[in-house]
Amino acid sequence: MREQYAVIKILNEQEILINYGILDKAKRGDKLRIIEPGPDIIIDGHFYGKLDAIKEYIEVTTAYDQFSICKKIVRKQSYALSPLSMLKTTYSYENMNVDATQIDKDLKVPEITPIAIGDIVEKY
Structure with a gap:
């Protein structure tokens, strides 16, 4: 099981504080995810994990002793030489x-709610 932390303060729409700091070995660039807890996946008595929904992927931007400031960082590639050299990748999903008759209609990924104080944060 991953170590779990929590959102302890929302500073603004771009910055949150989590209770993961230098004393926990936090450092700039650590990748974390905020989750919406989901149901346990137990098949034939074996626990496989939880079907959590991921609210957001975030990174530590500044670490303090007992907490860190985290932001959602989006990296984009751009080609400066020529607009013709820009490549775009698209994805689609197809049915398998x-x-x-074996589709589990009761098992659902939880609905994603806005980030709130107390939300679970995991390092990945």
């Missing part, structure tokens, strides 16, 4: 050939 599955046995429809």
Whole structure:
């Protein structure tokens, strides 16, 4: 199981504080995710984990002893030489050939709610 921390303060729409700091070995660039807890996945008595929804991926930008400032960082590639050299990748999803009688209609990923104080944060 991953170590879990929590959102302890929301500074603005770009910065949050989490209770993960230098004393926990936090450093700039650490990658974290804020989750919405989901149901346990137990099959034939074996626990596989939880089907959590991921609210956001964030990074530590400044670490203090007992907390860190975290932001969502978006990296974009751009080609400065020529607009013709810009490449765009698109993704789509296609249905798989599955046995429809085995689809679990009760198991759902939890609905994602806005980030709030107390939300669970995991290092990944």
